[in-house]
């Protein structure tokens with residue numbers, strides 16, 4: 001582990017232009033007090049070193065949050081078991097969830113040395129917009145029941161960092177309010193196979209000003225989420241003695257999220273599943289819209305394409321044959337995903353189908369999610385042909401732990417990792433990375 005030799009440990013909070021607050025003993029690389037490299041000509045994109053941010057500038061509450069997995073560990077203590085499990089869990093044996101993440105370990109890097117990467121940037125173009133990084137926040141249903149005003153928190157942090165955030169159909173805050181918070185947010189639909197209802201929803205989303213519509217295709221029915229049943233989580237939420245006990249023993253969640261929400265905003269409703277406001281999350285009607293989801297078909301996608309003029313993506317595809325159909329229906333992009341291992345157990349890892357799908361993508365964008373936790377994961381996906389990636393759980397846990405500042409911290413960690421790893425790979429831009437920087441290896445670690 002890199003040891004840090006603080007040169008001026010007793011100094012007050014340093015100004016952003018001060019250099020060399022610390023030297024890494026292993027590498028001898030100087031780092032500014034804010035964790036950045038003192039580059040002679042500082043490029044527009046701030047650069048980072050192999051060091052973690054200097055402790056003096058990291059808010060105390062975040063000092064133990066050094067990597068995205070740390071957010072889950074901390075959230076486990078903060079949230080009632082049923083809420084933590086709802087977010088963290090995968091279906092049945094958990095194989096799809098584990099496999100999605102483990103697939104990244106099947107590739108090793110072939111780094112390039114002695115390349116001037118002092119001007120590197122991970123800015124990425126997607127649908128005509130330049131984002132600050134090649135990752136975004138995937139749709140997360142029920143966010144506002146996990147973190148106070150969760151969808152707004154995620155939208156705010158994504159907007160501030162200039163990365164995309166996708167609002168879930170199962171969200172509890174009006175899509176109009178989320179759009180007011182972040183005009184670049186995307187909308188994700190859980191659609192019934194009823195074109196009339198779909199059309200009215202599309203009109204609402206379009207009227208509000210959303211430019212990107214994501215159709216989630218891997219939820220004809222709900223995955224077998226035994227972890228929810230075991231932990232006491234149900235939809236609609238039932239107030240059982242188990243649920244009550246978990247709530248009173250986690251007052252920060254019970255008061256900070258639930259009580260505050262009910263007092264300030266009333267009973268949370270599924271606001272955005274349909275054109276009209278949906279039922280309260282405590283009511284039996286909450287399952288209403290799921291009824292016709294197994295009727296959704298490519299015919300609906302064709303009709304959506306005719307009506308929706310913005311960017312259209314299909315999320316939750318894994319079979320190259322389906323990607324081809326999505327393309328023939330006129331989709332602008334696909335999101336290869338196992339839904340974070342929350343739908344079909346033993347589904348193939350998105351990374352394992354990525355090279356084949358990317359080879360035939362043409363002008364369609366290929367986005368990947370499920371199990372991405374490190375900058376190295378992002379770079380492996382990019383090298384294998386992904387245009388962009390999404391993450392879910394780490395940002396949800398960050399929102400639960402510390403609202404928008406904590407989500408910003410998580411975004412910063414991942415972006416720093418990407419920029420640091422680009423230096424090791426000898427890349428100044430992400431489009432310089434291709435499969436030649438990777439070797440498929442037998443998983444040994």
Ligand SMILES: Cc1cc2nc3c(=O)[nH]c(=O)nc-3n(C[C@H](O)[C@H](O)[C@H](O)COP(=O)(O)O)c2cc1C
Pocket residue numbers: 086087088138139140141142168169170188216315337338339340341342369370371372390391392393394396
């Ligand atoms: C709590 C939670 C809620 C989710 N809700 C939705 C949703 O409403 N719509 C959707 O398309 N995907 C949903 N997903 C899947 C995520 O968008 C994404 O595909 C997945 O979380 C990526 O895997 P990761 O969490 O390992 O990064 C949800 C995932 C979680 C963890």
